[in-house]
Amino acid sequence: xxxxxxxxxxxxxxxxxxxxxxxxxxxxxxxxxxxxxxxxxxxxxxxxxxxxxxxxxxxxxxxxxxxxxxxxxxxxxxxxxxxxxxxxxxxxxxxxxxxxxxxxxxxxxxxxxxxxxxxxxxxxxxxxxxxxxxxxxxxxxxxxxxxxxxxxxxxxxxxxxxxxxxxxxxxxxxxxxxxxxxxxxxxxxxxxxxxxxxxxxxxxxxxxxxxxxxxxxxxxxxxxxxxxxxxxxxxxxx
Numbered sequence: 001x002x003x004x005x006x007x008x009x010x011x012x013x014x015x016x017x018x019x020x021x022x023x024x025x026x027x028x029x030x031x032x033x034x035x036x037x038x039x040x041x042x043x044x045x046x047x048x049x050x051x052x053x054x055x056x057x058x059x060x061x062x063x064x065x066x067x068x069x070x071x072x073x074x075x076x077x078x079x080x081x082x083x084x085x086x087x088x089x090x091x092x093x094x095x096x097x098x099x100x101x102x103x104x105x106x107x108x109x110x111x112x113x114x115x116x117x118x119x120x121x122x123x124x125x126x127x128x129x130x131x132x133x134x135x136x137x138x139x140x141x142x143x144x145x146x147x148x149x150x151x152x153x154x155x156x157x158x159x160x161x162x163x164x165x166x167x168x169x170x171x172x173x174x175x176x177x178x179x180x181x182x183x184x185x186x187x188x189x190x191x192x193x194x195x196x197x198x199x200x201x202x203x204x205x206x207x208x209x210x211x212x213x214x215x216x217x218x219x220x221x222x223x224x225x226x227x228x229x230x231x232x233x234x235x236x237x238x
Contacts (some may be wrong), residue, residue: 001024001026001060001166002023002024002058002198002200003023003058004021004022004043004046004057004059005021005057006019006021006056006057007020007046007058008053008055008056009046009051009222010054015221016222017046018221018222019056020219020223020224022227024166027192027196027197028192028214029189029192029212030198030199030215030217031209031217032044032201033209034220035220039219039223040202040219044168044200047078047168047200048070049065049068050070052067074164077163077164077165078166079159079168080168081155081156081168083171085148085154086155089143090142090144092141093130093135093138093139093140093141093146093154096154097125097129097154100161101125101126101161129160130157132157133156135150135157138150148175148176148177149177149179150180152173153180153184156169156188164197165198166200167200168201169200170201173185173203173205185208188212206234210230210231210234215228215229216228216229216234
C-alpha cells in the first residue's frame with residue numbers, strides 16, 4: 001500500500017532520516033521502535049506531509065505523494081495521530097466524530113455557517129464509533145472534560161471516521177490508563193485485522209507491541225538497523 005524509497009531528511013548536520021526504504025501493507029501493524037531522537041517521529045512527519053524529504057520517494061499505491069501537502073494526503077487515506085491530542089475541546093465527543101464523518105464537505109458547511117447545525121443532525125456513523133470506543137456515556141460531554149486516555153481513543157476513532165487507510169500513530173499508548181489502554185489497543189488491532197487498514201505506529205510500550213504488532217522496525221541514528229517479528233527484534237536488541 002505504501003512504499004518509501006531511499007528517504008532522506010537532514011536538520012543542519014543531523015541526519016534525522018538517512019536512506020530509509022520500507023514497505024507497509026494492509027491488514028498489518030508495523031511498529032517503529034528505538035531510542036528518542038533516532039528518527040521515528042521524523043519519518044511519520046515525512047509520510048504525512050509535515051516535512052518534505054530532501055531526497056527519496058513516498059509512494060501510495062504506486063503514486064508519488066512526497067510533494068503533496070498534508071490535507072491532500074489525508075484525503076487520499078493517510079491519517080495522523082500526534083503525541084498530544086488535537087481533537088476540538090470546545091465541541092462534544094459526538095460532534096467531533098460527526099465532523100470527521102462529514103469529510104471534505106465540512107469546508108463548505110463551515111463557510112456558510114451551517115457546520116454546528118450539521119454536527120447536531122448527522123450522528124448515525126458517530127454512534128457506531130462511540131460504541132466501538134466505549135464512549136457512549138460521554139457522547140454529549142465536551143472533549144475538554146475527558147480523561148487523557150479517552151481523548152486518545154477519540155482521536156483514533158476520528159481517523160476511522162475519516163475512512164483512513166493508513167494510520168500513522170505517534171506514541172498512541174503513552175500516558176493512557178490501563179482500562180483505556182486495552183480499549184485503544186483493541187481498536188488499533190481491529191482496524192488492521194477486520195477493516196484491513198495499514199498501521200504504522202511509534203511506541204516505547206514493548207509489552208503492547210508484542211501483543212498486537214506484526215513486525216518491529218528498529219531505528220538508530222536515522223537508519224533502519226533491523227526489522228522482523230517482535231520477538232526476534234526484542235531478543236536481538238541489546
